[in-house]
Amino acid sequence: MKRSELISRFLIAAGVLLAVGVPLFFWTRTPLIHARMAESGGWNPSVIQAEVGKPIHLKITSDDVVHGFAVGQMDMQSVDILPGKVADITLNFDKPGIYTFYCTRWCGLNHWRMRGTIEVSGSPSDVEPASPPLYVSLNLDLDAPHDAPNIPSQSPSAIRGENIASQLPITNYLSPEYYRSHSPYQVFTDLSAAPLTESQRWDAVAFIWQTNTTPESLASGKQLYAQNCAACHGENGAGDGVFADDLAQAGESSMQTMEGAMDMMMQTPVGFTDPRRMLGASPALLQGKILRGGMGTGMPMWGSIFTEEQIWDLIAYIYSFQFEYQP
Ligand code: HEC
Ligand SMILES: [Cu+2]
Missing domain, CATH: 1.10.760.10 (Cytochrome c-like domain)
Incomplete structure (x- = not known):
């Protein structure tokens, strides 16, 4: 194999690594959110920070039964959270405020207690009350x-x-x-x-x-x-x-x-x-x-x-x- 060919192979490999590795690196920096029935602790973490206009990527898994994820007062399809699987969810907020996210599957007696909040900061901060x-x-x-x-x-x-x-x-x-x-x-x-x-x-x-x-x-x-x-x-x-x-x-x-x-x-x-x-x-x-x-x-x-x-x-x-x- 010629030297130039080696170098170009190396460059391709490096390119692939960069293309896959860089997003992976940023991707894994958002903490994995665990969903459990309310009796066992609900969402963890249950408070998430976000900023207006910056898409936030969430990775969520379930530690017990099938749960669902949706954010209140937002036009979004609920996403199923399956045990042992990781769901990727991207959210985008255009107004600051405190949003409630909640479970959408009847996971147990206290299903409706499975709620958490997303604190979205940023302007306009003078949203009319x-x-x-x-x-x-x-x-x-x-x-x-x-x-x-x-x-x-x-x-x-x-x-x-x-x-x-x-x-x-x-x-x-x-x-x-x-x-x-x-x-x-x-x-x-x-x-x-x-x-x-x-x-x-x-x-x-x-x-x-x-x-x-x-x-x-x-x-x-x-x-x-x-x-x-x-x-x-x-x-x-x-x-x-x-x-x-x-x-x-x-x-x-x-x-x-x-x-x-x-x-x-x-x-x-x-x-x-x-x-x-x-x-x-x-x-x-x-x-x-x-x-x-x-x-x-x-x-x-x-x-x-x-x-x-x-x-x-x-x-x-x-x-x-x-x-x-x-x-
Ligand atoms: C966890 C069980 C539960 C769920 C889920 C639930 N409710 Fe209720 N709801 C109750 C109970 C218990 C009462 C109190 C009933 C009473 O006072 O006799 C009640 C009372 C009410 C009342 C008052 C009725 C009255 O005349 O005083 C309304 C209205 C109502 N619910 C609407 C809803 C709506 C709409 C939903 C769904 C978005 C809902 N509820 C979901 C348990 C529930
Ligand atoms: Cu649930």
């Missing part, structure tokens, strides 16, 4: 009982309600501001001046609720509900048939924890199908409960996970357990 949520400006007490004293004898129907509404000066009632700040029961009471039977009034309420949502919003709410709420509140809002899909996904290993979760839910029945409870709650009240969570129960807080729009979608969907929107 978010206006307070509606329940704050309306001064609502989230923990006060809110049962409706009167409930309809059959499911209120928006189809019937539309005919009724067309004969009424109902436009005042159709604005989003009115809808968000009133419970269905309050609207039912407000309509008592109209020459209508009680069930006609409830139908008009269903129509008012329907005009404040769209098929897209309901579809988005339905999807978010299935992923995040159904395991506790039940696929149909009543607590029945929960966990079935998640069990299949989560696999044998977490079966036991899932059954534990089931018991817990039996002790704290949560029914969106209960008309007393739901017809007595305004969208603003439900928004407050969803944002804040807690209530001394297992209800997680969702404020840092969903966008405001997603929360309104969820609320619109939750009411659909009360109203008939389709023939």
Whole structure:
């Protein structure tokens, strides 16, 4: 072999080493993030630093079962984190702030506690402060009982309600501001001046609720509900048939924890199908409960996970357990 050929081979080899080695070097400098069920410590590390405009590369692995990774209030697909595998995720932030990342797989009883934060620094640091949520400006007490004293004898129907509404000066009632700040029961009471039977009034309420949502919003709410709420509140809002899909996904290993979760839910029945409870709650009240969570129960807080729009979608969907929107 000629000397020049040797040199060129050497140069090629060095080039390959540089091309592979340099990124590898930088790549491995981001610490590997470990995911474990909340009981065993959750995310580690659970606080990550990032800067506006600088893509951050995360490598994440699971030490136990299948988890998922997503960042709240960000338009991203959740990424599965498999035991013994390393997932590569690149994130880019255009606004500073504290973001919440969370597990998206039903990995166990405390799945929703698997959360961490990404602290993103940089300009613009003067991001306009978010206006307070509606329940704050309306001064609502989230923990006060809110049962409706009167409930309809059959499911209120928006189809019937539309005919009724067309004969009424109902436009005042159709604005989003009115809808968000009133419970269905309050609207039912407000309509008592109209020459209508009680069930006609409830139908008009269903129509008012329907005009404040769209098929897209309901579809988005339905999807978010299935992923995040159904395991506790039940696929149909009543607590029945929960966990079935998640069990299949989560696999044998977490079966036991899932059954534990089931018991817990039996002790704290949560029914969106209960008309007393739901017809007595305004969208603003439900928004407050969803944002804040807690209530001394297992209800997680969702404020840092969903966008405001997603929360309104969820609320619109939750009411659909009360109203008939389709023939
Ligand atoms: C870990 C189980 C769990 C999950 C997951 C969960 N919730 Fe809850 N939720 C509860 C419990 C428990 C309550 C309290 C029920 C009660 O007060 O009887 C509750 C209460 C609520 C209430 C208040 C109802 C009322 O009239 O007072 C709303 C609204 C609600 N949840 C919405 C949601 C939404 C939306 C999601 C999904 C994004 C969700 N929840 C996920 C357990 C859960
Ligand atoms: Cu998990």
